[in-house]
Amino acid sequence: MQWDFAFTAEILPKMLWATGNTLLAAGMGYAIAVVIGLLFALAQRTPLRILTYITREIVEFIRSTPLVLQIFFVYYVGPEYGIFLSPWVAGMIAIGLHYAAYLSEVYRGGIESVPKGQWEACTAINLTTMQTYRRIVLPQALPPSIAGMGNYLVSIFKDTPMLSVIGVAELMQAANAVGGQNYRYLEPYTMVGVIFLVISLTAARAIRWFEATVRRKLGMQ
Amino acid sequence: MMEDLSSYPLELVGPDIPMVRFMKVRKSYGDLIVLDNLNLDVAPSEMVSIIGPSGSGKTTVLRMLMTLETINGGVIYVDGKPLTHMPKNGVLVRADAKYLRKARSSIGMCFQHFNLFPHMTALQNCMEGPVLVLGLSRREARERAEELLLMVGMIDKKDQHPSRLSGGQQQRVAIARALAMRPKVMLFDEVTSALDPEVIGEVTNVIKDLVFKHRLTMLMVTHQMGFARDISDRVCFFYGGKIEEQDSPAELFSNPKSKRTQQFLSAVKAAD
Numbered sequence: 240m241q242w243d244f245a246f247t248a249e250i251l252p253k254m255l256w257a258t259g260n261t262l263l264a265a266g267m268g269y270a271i272a273v274v275i276g277l278l279f280a281l282a283q284r285t286p287l288r289i290l291t292y293i294t295r296e297i298v299e300f301i302r303s304t305p306l307v308l309q310i311f312f313v314y315y316v317g318p319e320y321g322i323f324l325s326p327w328v329a330g331m332i333a334i335g336l337h338y339a340a341y342l343s344e345v346y347r348g349g350i351e352s353v354p355k356g357q358w359e360a361c362t363a364i365n366l367t368t369m370q371t372y373r374r375i376v377l378p379q380a381l382p383p384s385i386a387g388m389g390n391y392l393v394s395i396f397k398d399t400p401m402l403s404v405i406g407v408a409e410l411m412q413a414a415n416a417v418g419g420q421n422y423r424y425l426e427p428y429t430m431v432g433v434i435f436l437v438i439s440l441t442a443a444r445a446i447r448w449f450e451a452t453v454r455r456k457l458g459m460q
Numbered sequence: 461m462m463e464d465l466s467s468y469p470l471e472l473v474g475p476d477i478p479m480v481r482f483m484k485v486r487k488s489y490g491d492l493i494v495l496d497n498l499n500l501d502v503a504p505s506e507m508v509s510i511i512g513p514s515g516s517g518k519t520t521v522l523r524m525l526m527t528l529e530t531i532n533g534g535v536i537y538v539d540g541k542p543l544t545h546m547p548k549n550g551v552l553v554r555a556d557a558k559y560l561r562k563a564r565s566s567i568g569m570c571f572q573h574f575n576l577f578p579h580m581t582a583l584q585n586c587m588e589g590p591v592l593v594l595g596l597s598r599r600e601a602r603e604r605a606e607e608l609l610l611m612v613g614m615i616d617k618k619d620q621h622p623s624r625l626s627g628g629q630q631q632r633v634a635i636a637r638a639l640a641m642r643p644k645v646m647l648f649d650e651v652t653s654a655l656d657p658e659v660i661g662e663v664t665n666v667i668k669d670l671v672f673k674h675r676l677t678m679l680m681v682t683h684q685m686g687f688a689r690d691i692s693d694r695v696c697f698f699y700g701g702k703i704e705e706q707d708s709p710a711e712l713f714s715n716p717k718s719k720r721t722q723q724f725l726s727a728v729k730a731a732d
Contacts, residue, residue, distance in 0.1 A: 356571060356575035357575060357577065359528050359575060360571065360576070360577070362526065362564070363528075363567075363568065364589035364637065365561060365564060365641065366592060370593075374588065374592065375588075379577075379578065379579055457578070458622075458624075
């Protein structure tokens, strides 16, 4: 089997369009995960024991079951309870929550890395708990969390093909469709691999740059 | 077990109200008693130094006053009002978060390890509290912060982050940060213990200035006997969670009455 350049050129626009969808899915899923993950992390630090307990159980549950099952669950089981979601919405909820569970652990590590003396200094100048988190603790928890957050950004991007199982038109689904129509799989799958490789490597490099920039901006080399 | 607090006054009245009063204060961690029935008054504008061997409970005294530690018995009063408790239906009950926040606003503290905010410049460190807590405008807060940084000799370094400053410089910024909140009582917890010997002087000079020019009420835990002797109105020697002996510095250092004080002072002298 020979590489067919004409075929490659022909399917390229379709593949690039699907790449856009993949990036969109990863970006939206990650945005959800970043916010919900922080809520998961903070909920585990409140004095409300019951909230801490429930959140920890949710996080454990999500981390101990496969993502693909969670995607199916939200998409196919939801309607049995009258919750009808489009593939996109269901997919974003599933993948967002999944990664929120992982990110909450990253945040927790970052928050715990802030020395106790910082909290005491905040009490001494009488900041509220909210002000302490917002102005003092979270900014210091960010730099040590960036590497872990970046790893999960790349992970979520690489996990978007799982959304093809419920019909989200991302890169993997496009490759399958193109391959099936033309009975040629070499080019579409190779292109998927190359696109993922290029974007993952670029993202990893961007994350390292971002971490260095944040540390410098905060004056904490 | 709930302590009976009915014998404690709701507030202190009379002509000579102390700025700080520890009244039968008890602190323990499990079975370990750190402070045992502590009674201690600090008068307005008084400078009291606390000395003693490690584990004698001296740092705990300051931490309780800053509300970093809860107490297990007794009541602490600041400026005549209860700090650790609040009046409710005519009796004192344990203070809630809201009351504590209001009550502790008259107290400032400097720590052994400075605890400056590393992601903020010296100036920002001193503006954070006044803006967020006291509600000053950024301009007012900046003026106040610059005035204080000038006073502690750190105005040249106001735009530096703590990582760029020496220990002595960081501690001076920390003093300015605490003063920016306009406390009535300042607490110094071994503020020179983490410093290199050659920079201790720059910090003690700032504190001396405060004592002689500003007449704040101050409590200081220190290992520097010479410094305590120079600037204190009174020195308390702590031993085993109790005040073993307290007196004017001249009297306590040259003529200690208790055997434990004598032993401690001669051990310190031998180490110097």
